[in-house]
Amino acid sequence: MGIDFDSTNLLAGMVGPENGLTPKEWRDASPSAANALKSFRKSYEAGDYGFPDLPFQTRLVKELQRHARQMQGSYDTVCLVGIGGSALGAWALDCALRGPHPVQKPFSKSHPRLVVLDNVDPDLVMAALEAMEPKKTVVVVIAKSGATAETVANFLLVREWLESKLGRKAAQRIVAVTSEDRGELKVLATNEGYSTFHIPGNVGGRFSVLSAVGLLPAALLGIDIAKLCRGAAEMTDACWKASLDKNIALRAALNHYLIWTGKNKPIQVAFPYSNRLWGVAFWFRQLWAESLGKARTRAGETVNIGQTPVAALGATDQHSQVQLYIEGPNDKVYTFWTVRRRSSPGRLPKQKLGVESMDYLAGQSLEKLLDAEQRSTAAALTENNRPNGCFALDRLDEAHLGAFLQLLEFKTAFVGELLNINAFDQEGVELGKRFTFGLMGRSGFDSYRERLADYEKRQNQARRMR
Amino acid sequence: MGIDFDSTNLLAGMVGPENGLTPKEWRDASPSAANALKSFRKSYEAGDYGFPDLPFQTRLVKELQRHARQMQGSYDTVCLVGIGGSALGAWALDCALRGPHPVQKPFSKSHPRLVVLDNVDPDLVMAALEAMEPKKTVVVVIAKSGATAETVANFLLVREWLESKLGRKAAQRIVAVTSEDRGELKVLATNEGYSTFHIPGNVGGRFSVLSAVGLLPAALLGIDIAKLCRGAAEMTDACWKASLDKNIALRAALNHYLIWTGKNKPIQVAFPYSNRLWGVAFWFRQLWAESLGKARTRAGETVNIGQTPVAALGATDQHSQVQLYIEGPNDKVYTFWTVRRRSSPGRLPKQKLGVESMDYLAGQSLEKLLDAEQRSTAAALTENNRPNGCFALDRLDEAHLGAFLQLLEFKTAFVGELLNINAFDQEGVELGKRFTFGLMGRSGFDSYRERLADYEKRQNQARRMR
Numbered sequence: 001m002g003i004d005f006d007s008t009n010l011l012a013g014m015v016g017p018e019n020g021l022t023p024k025e026w027r028d029a030s031p032s033a034a035n036a037l038k039s040f041r042k043s044y045e046a047g048d049y050g051f052p053d054l055p056f057q058t059r060l061v062k063e064l065q066r067h068a069r070q071m072q073g074s075y076d077t078v079c080l081v082g083i084g085g086s087a088l089g090a091w092a093l094d095c096a097l098r099g100p101h102p103v104q105k106p107f108s109k110s111h112p113r114l115v116v117l118d119n120v121d122p123d124l125v126m127a128a129l130e131a132m133e134p135k136k137t138v139v140v141v142i143a144k145s146g147a148t149a150e151t152v153a154n155f156l157l158v159r160e161w162l163e164s165k166l167g168r169k170a171a172q173r174i175v176a177v178t179s180e181d182r183g184e185l186k187v188l189a190t191n192e193g194y195s196t197f198h199i200p201g202n203v204g205g206r207f208s209v210l211s212a213v214g215l216l217p218a219a220l221l222g223i224d225i226a227k228l229c230r231g232a233a234e235m236t237d238a239c240w241k242a243s244l245d246k247n248i249a250l251r252a253a254l255n256h257y258l259i260w261t262g263k264n265k266p267i268q269v270a271f272p273y274s275n276r277l278w279g280v281a282f283w284f285r286q287l288w289a290e291s292l293g294k295a296r297t298r299a300g301e302t303v304n305i306g307q308t309p310v311a312a313l314g315a316t317d318q319h320s321q322v323q324l325y326i327e328g329p330n331d332k333v334y335t336f337w338t339v340r341r342r343s344s345p346g347r348l349p350k351q352k353l354g355v356e357s358m359d360y361l362a363g364q365s366l367e368k369l370l371d372a373e374q375r376s377t378a379a380a381l382t383e384n385n386r387p388n389g390c391f392a393l394d395r396l397d398e399a400h401l402g403a404f405l406q407l408l409e410f411k412t413a414f415v416g417e418l419l420n421i422n423a424f425d426q427e428g429v430e431l432g433k434r435f436t437f438g439l440m441g442r443s444g445f446d447s448y449r450e451r452l453a454d455y456e457k458r459q460n461q462a463r464r465m466r
Numbered sequence: 467m468g469i470d471f472d473s474t475n476l477l478a479g480m481v482g483p484e485n486g487l488t489p490k491e492w493r494d495a496s497p498s499a500a501n502a503l504k505s506f507r508k509s510y511e512a513g514d515y516g517f518p519d520l521p522f523q524t525r526l527v528k529e530l531q532r533h534a535r536q537m538q539g540s541y542d543t544v545c546l547v548g549i550g551g552s553a554l555g556a557w558a559l560d561c562a563l564r565g566p567h568p569v570q571k572p573f574s575k576s577h578p579r580l581v582v583l584d585n586v587d588p589d590l591v592m593a594a595l596e597a598m599e600p601k602k603t604v605v606v607v608i609a610k611s612g613a614t615a616e617t618v619a620n621f622l623l624v625r626e627w628l629e630s631k632l633g634r635k636a637a638q639r640i641v642a643v644t645s646e647d648r649g650e651l652k653v654l655a656t657n658e659g660y661s662t663f664h665i666p667g668n669v670g671g672r673f674s675v676l677s678a679v680g681l682l683p684a685a686l687l688g689i690d691i692a693k694l695c696r697g698a699a700e701m702t703d704a705c706w707k708a709s710l711d712k713n714i715a716l717r718a719a720l721n722h723y724l725i726w727t728g729k730n731k732p733i734q735v736a737f738p739y740s741n742r743l744w745g746v747a748f749w750f751r752q753l754w755a756e757s758l759g760k761a762r763t764r765a766g767e768t769v770n771i772g773q774t775p776v777a778a779l780g781a782t783d784q785h786s787q788v789q790l791y792i793e794g795p796n797d798k799v800y801t802f803w804t805v806r807r808r809s810s811p812g813r814l815p816k817q818k819l820g821v822e823s824m825d826y827l828a829g830q831s832l833e834k835l836l837d838a839e840q841r842s843t844a845a846a847l848t849e850n851n852r853p854n855g856c857f858a859l860d861r862l863d864e865a866h867l868g869a870f871l872q873l874l875e876f877k878t879a880f881v882g883e884l885l886n887i888n889a890f891d892q893e894g895v896e897l898g899k900r901f902t903f904g905l906m907g908r909s910g911f912d913s914y915r916e917r918l919a920d921y922e923k924r925q926n927q928a929r930r931m932r
Binding site for chain 1: 472474475477479480489549550551553554565566567568569570571572581582584585586587588589590591592593594596597612613614615616618619620622623625626649650653654657671732733739740741742748751752755756758759760761770771772774776779780781782784785786787788789790791792793794795796797798808809810811812814815817819820821822823824826827828830831832833834835836838839841842843845846848849862892893894895897898899900901902903904905906907908909918921922924925927928929931
């Protein structure tokens, strides 16, 4: 397995001392990496965080595989009902291992597709219900608490849609993934007799891709989840090492922490040069934003910190975002994600057409062109003093993907330690959720409905005063 | 037709004077809007910018419709070969008017699909070639200059793929959209006898959605491009009005310019609450980033200005990005995009399940829930002094979409005037392109290959020195 992180273009020698790290800055900061590792290890050993254990659950993997085998052949669609961390991991796995969505192989019972209901837009959901066949659909409903309004609403619809065709047998086509001991999805699953898999209490949504949350849909899609976990396990072992040379997650974390906070880069661009990694980029957006966007440090100090993650796709976004990246404010750090060997080189025809602006490409390959585009973009950014690093995966198979996901989770956790924030909560989303419960008339949320009504009254006044 | 812009939550009265506009600031700035309109009008009348004319080309619309009618029934796939502004508009139209991709109706000769080859990743392109049937595919190749490496490479592959099945008849299945008088795609199209439509010289890629660039693929997909243009034409008329009350583009432009530059918001989040508007959000990302990310003003002053556009999808990204938006740095202005009436309300089952956290939703609708989510998120942002505005479309049909696209183009052009930058060039992407040409051995680009080699030498030194 091979994954590298090249931080050369994050060095002052390449992008200047205002935007890159000097050897002294790196040396001085190195002890803080060791401390971050130590304090994270301590919390982990206290049982606070469960994601490092996920790749080692060989029994769960076998159970999930058995479950998938039992259902195999009875469905052409895996319908995932979930949102945020309950949906992004499965999409990332599907996109990376089975190809970008619009050009995946036609779906069938031997090659089922993934349909993700991760929004309550009726234009998505009602279209999905029309596009799927209840008798050929397996529904995976995922919610840790079981109270997520979007997931509940979609599940109520999907459940009725299944029952209208399958009657009481509908329950056999539903699998729930939820907490073992809290939340009402668990209650409903028990009442109705759904198969159920559990999310460990110390694993948050955005760190759950290697729990049943990501692995069950993956297994149902025919992905080799054992290999995925083996790759992640190998990376996990590396992530506990104290040596910055051997611990790629810790090295990348320290680099990005120093560039972000020391060189004032409030934006990070995750820049895969791979359509198959596009889903991972969106999964990463949640991981980075929700883990590291925080009002307060653990010590209670108000900091309102956070680095805004942006997903850009190479080479496509060279024709959309790179103008801004090269000429706009120098407020970003770029992280390329490349794949050394693609499934095919994409060999171009040898025949020349007598047209200069086309003929130089004859007999070359898409793979070579895409690589040239990435190197050229990195070079252009560097010449304009824009710091950029690069993760390179040898291949994009189960093992490398599992390792890469785990690497990014460890890296995020380490940056949380370096910032002294809690990377594992998300208090900031509660207010909006409560307003929604209030507006939808859930009992116990009347005060939020009233608070929202007051706000809308103030809005009307402000509008009139303008 | 109804499109509103609600700027109430951009007011100091709602989000405080550090983050919102006071009545005095608005009054003082209003004359600059009038000047921006005047100076843009002057450049337009001098023929510099063509996008305001596009909705009025009734003859072109008829020609495109005729062309589509002639081909109709002979294809189940429209394969678009293009990148950046040559691809994003067609995707935006398809997604908005025919539904989000993963759950579109099954494709057929009476309901063809759009496949966009906007990257040179062989994992995308080779999979697409396998997924399409040459005899049932119409290829639209779009490049203004005709020298775009990615488009040329993909076109060479697609052309060979077509010819291998159709022989000399392949040319009849290819339509080129390119400049009339420059670039070698035009030469090739003439040599090989492709049908050809032209991109006006004064219309750049990101402003070209209502030229043949967007309209031809749309017509081939069965979209009513006449209605699209009529909506855009109506909006265009409004966009030339001097009154801020009547000119929604100018009003939105002034608001965003003042918040961006005056309240220090280097990031703009385009936040559609609609899966169907997801493509438009990516189209907008290019429009905003490439038009307004600039090193210099028109007066030659170095400013390195630009507001980073971020696409977020409501309600989905409430479970991914909103934690950062609420608690992180107050460095963003949010623009919601909502749709008042969806194609279906998404009525939820009336039956209760005896589970409190689910039963309050019984008998309600997805439409109502999605609306509640958006209002709640806006309220939560506002309570945390995060400025946010909202474009509301009455419906998402051809006319509203055409109007909305045109509105965003005018808004972008007006902000360019307010900043005194050229919103219509993109010099910043040239260096990377030239490096790529150098690496791929195109003649005339040897010096760039050498410059890149020097850079990689410096990289190796820096790596060793670390």
